[in-house]
Amino acid sequence: MSRLIVSVSGVRGIVGETLTFDVARQFGAAFATMLGPGKTVALGRDSRPSGKDFAKAIVEGLTGGGVNAVDLGMVSTPGVALMIKRLSADGGVIITASHNPSPYNGIKFMTPSGVNLPVEQAARLKTIWESGRFHTAGTPGKVTRDDRTHRLHIDAVKAIVNVPAIRGRKFKVVLDSINGAGSVPTAMLLAELGCELVHINGRPTGEFVHEPEPIARNLTGLCEEVRKHKAGIGFAQDPDADRLVIVDENGVFIGEEYTLALTAAYVLTRTTGPIACNLSTSRMLDDVAVRAGAKLFRTPVGEANVAARMMKEGCVFGGEGNGGVMDPRVVTVRDSLVGIGLMLDCLAATGKTVSGLVAELPRYEMLKDKFPCPLEKTGKVVAAVRAAYAARKGARLNDEDGLRIDLPEGWVQIRASNTEPIMRIMAEAADAEAATALAAEVRRMADAVVAATT
Ligand code: MG
Numbered sequence: 001m002s003r004l005i006v007s008v009s010g011v012r013g014i015v016g017e018t019l020t021f022d023v024a025r026q027f028g029a030a031f032a033t034m035l036g037p038g039k040t041v042a043l044g045r046d047s048r049p050s051g052k053d054f055a056k057a058i059v060e061g062l063t064g065g066g067v068n069a070v071d072l073g074m075v076s077t078p079g080v081a082l083m084i085k086r087l088s089a090d091g092g093v094i095i096t097a098s099h100n101p102s103p104y105n106g107i108k109f110m111t112p113s114g115v116n117l118p119v120e121q122a123a124r125l126k127t128i129w130e131s132g133r134f135h136t137a138g139t140p141g142k143v144t145r146d147d148r149t150h151r152l153h154i155d156a157v158k159a160i161v162n163v164p165a166i167r168g169r170k171f172k173v174v175l176d177s178i179n180g181a182g183s184v185p186t187a188m189l190l191a192e193l194g195c196e197l198v199h200i201n202g203r204p205t206g207e208f209v210h211e212p213e214p215i216a217r218n219l220t221g222l223c224e225e226v227r228k229h230k231a232g233i234g235f236a237q238d239p240d241a242d243r244l245v246i247v248d249e250n251g252v253f254i255g256e257e258y259t260l261a262l263t264a265a266y267v268l269t270r271t272t273g274p275i276a277c278n279l280s281t282s283r284m285l286d287d288v289a290v291r292a293g294a295k296l297f298r299t300p301v302g303e304a305n306v307a308a309r310m311m312k313e314g315c316v317f318g319g320e321g322n323g324g325v326m327d328p329r330v331v332t333v334r335d336s337l338v339g340i341g342l343m344l345d346c347l348a349a350t351g352k353t354v355s356g357l358v359a360e361l362p363r364y365e366m367l368k369d370k371f372p373c374p375l376e377k378t379g380k381v382v383a384a385v386r387a388a389y390a391a392r393k394g395a396r397l398n399d400e401d402g403l404r405i406d407l408p409e410g411w412v413q414i415r416a417s418n419t420e421p422i423m424r425i426m427a428e429a430a431d432a433e434a435a436t437a438l439a440a441e442v443r444r445m446a447d448a449v450v451a452a453t454t
Contacts, residue, residue: 005419006129008122008302012097012106015050019105021057027107028061028093034125035090036064037066037137038384042083043266044075044149045095045239046181047206050105052096056415057105059143062093066137072149074204075179076241078335079149080108081114086152086329088112096181096240099213102206115307115332122304127404150185155338156330157189161345167194169225169348172236174198174247175340176222178212182241182336189337193344198229206239214245214323216253227251233343233354237336243323244336246343248354256323257282260338262357263325266316266346268292273316276309280400280413281321281427287362300401301415307332364410365432367439373450375422378416381423381449385414385442412438 004011004018011027013019031041041062045051051074059069066091072083075356077094084092100106109117109125117125128134173195177183180393183204190197200221201209211218214236226234226247234247245256261284264275268288276297277285289296297313299305303320310318310332324334325342346357373381382403388396389405396406402415402423410429417424423446427439 007418008119008296010108015105024054025061028058030129032062032065032067033128033135039090040068042070042089042092044072044080047204049206051095063141065135069143070086070140071145075149078331078333079153081331081333082153084114099238102208116304154189156179157341160329161341165348166344172196172231174225174231176200176236177202180239182237220225223251242334244339245323257321259323263342264288267317270314276315276318295449310349351449363437364428366428367435369425370422381446384449385445
């Protein structure tokens, strides 16, 4: 059964069923209560048709609590993050259900640093919302409009790449924007970088012509277009344009893990400093860091966790293996425009092809599995797996997020979902057989715990 999901990543539900305009108004009021009157919030929305009405409802909640709202209109998630900083706002809101199908919408909240709310603040917001006790201001907050987001975002991306070098290559690029919030600014960016653009699903209508999650099975159309047009590279964004995946010059989807691995490897040829990613991201990042002599910090899953570690450790780059690259020179939020800029910069600087760059990285096979597990048993499952591996020779255990076991032949992680009664297993090794074996061993241990009656 579908329900309203209120987690560290924000609020998500089915429009009109679990996520209503009343709920949106309440969350606007709760955020205003948390911030206090007189503060200012930047607000944007992706291209889902319900976004405009949700924006109106949230603005009502915010202004009722005495908080000023700057309406950015239809913009990307990283665009909101960027504007929070440019406006010196006290927080931000983006209305998006990210890669979820069109019946969904959602609300994500951001800090004055333009990053997702850290866990404690997200919990506080949830508590205020649940209490239903919201501050009502004598003087309502003001609403203003700001249409500069795309321009400022594109300029920020251009500032970190060699624009003349990219323009000189006249790259032919196929882009699938899934009719999302990335449609307009990304086309502008590519035009200014001198690219010949074949834009598919490039109207920001919120009409998702394929499942919007940017993964292989949803991107066969993009791969075909890259081959048909003999393009140098293909890109796909998710509806709020924070995630990016890449198709090589042969029309081959290279896998979402490569977006961060390739861009991190490139950034580390230009600058020195630590990088960060979550514990579910490919071992390629360890290899990239070792080659560059850089330190890699691993964090629990959740963009806010990666962002917090990047800020704490002064990381020069970071992100998530799901196609999320984070460059603090632009925003410490996953940003597909940054990913596109850096990939084109890399192609221009090295003269290599995408497949050539991929071939320079070690090849791993990653495998993901999930299974139902009652919430009260997830801790027992992790404990059983920990006990089994603790004494294993060469095993390194990290329990910052479920349990990740690094072995010489690969790694395996088991963790409970934040939002559903399921557990996820990820495994990565040099080949599929080895990864399957790693995941299967952990799955057997988990099944035994789930099946046990006590
Ligand atoms: Mg997204």
